[in-house]
Amino acid sequence: MEDRIKSLQAMEILDSRGNPTVLVELELEGGIQIVSRVPSGASTGAHEAVELRDDNPERFGGKGVLGAVNNVNEVIAPVLTGQKVTDQASLDRRLLELDGGPHKAKLGANAILAVSQAVLEGAARVHNQPLYRYLGGLNASVLPVPLLNVLNGGAHADNNIDIQEFMFVPVGAATFREALRMAQESYQALKKILQQKKLRTAVGDEGGFAPDLQSNRAALDLLIQAMEQGGLKPGQDMVLALDIAANEIKRDSGYFFEGGVKTGPELIDYYHRLIHDYPIISIEDGLAEDDWENWQLMTERLGDQIQLVGDDIFVTNTDRIQRGIDEICANAVLIKLNQIGTITETLQAIRLTHQAGWRTVVSHRSGETEDTTIADLAVAVNSAQIKTGAPARGERIAKYNRLLVIEHKDPSLEYAGWEAFRR
Ligand code: 2PG
């Protein structure tokens, strides 16, 4: 009886951008109480599960989530109450049945994920285990390399840079805490350099700086300089990763990039030169979400040199990932729980990706909360990579702090380091 769901209660809270999102409180018969909160993206893919918003212009500019909250309280709670919280797969299946559609448009992926995540955490507590251990069992053995977004452009910042995210990747560290220290010191060095150059040090949504710069290369030069001033060897201690978020620059006529219009193959050429000139280990969303043909070309040309991560093209959806595997588009998948909406489907997406010999990168959203589920998820599935923003802003730091705690308490886990990028 102890592990049965006694109550499920949702409410509207705010995310890190101040936009409404869903919180769920789960209580078990045995007295265990769980709180779960869901994130929200800005550069969202068209194929993501639906984030249900009220569209009532009189509240939060239409962004209220009272409908999603109501769906938890009135539709989901009555069905899940009394069920065993440890039956993740069957509870997730019930959620899908209740929604009935392929995109979770009726109940909202925000409502569904808040519940699915609470169920997972509840089951871990019933088993008296930390979340990553409950979920990953004895198999969970690796602490992820953080991909820290330290310089922002695109939809995440109000500046003139078109690449959305420039990330520090401290691969050369021996431990997670050393990795975080290295990245933090370089981030602070970057701030000093920006100050000296009289450039803006205000930060974007994920805590990265958002200065106005001449070009994308100027941004990369700054990052190299920051690493060196932080006492690191670029390419050895730390490397770089990019999220182009190419969907955001795609128009009918092509990709709007650095003041001109580029074709897919031209962008690929550009990346080719970039990875020659800078220690870039990974490029995410180098092309748009439905540009399968050019994704294939990019993978052919660059796939044996760097990691090519699909975010908007795959949206954590097994059908789209399977197509990518069949057509050899990309060699890694970004994993975002709220793109698909349930824990079970997320785990399926991860399994499929790993079975193909591809890598996964567990990821936050640009709109986040203090929830730290993704930190545990990354460890549980040996993802070996996590992307969760700059070493700044509480909602980003919450995930890094959770990993610090996991590392501190569990010496059996090893920092992934360079291994994270071996395919
Ligand atoms: C991305 C994410 C997270 P958003 O594009 O990878 O950095 O951004 O949540 O806005 O989609």
Ligand code: MG
């Ligand atoms: Mg992305």
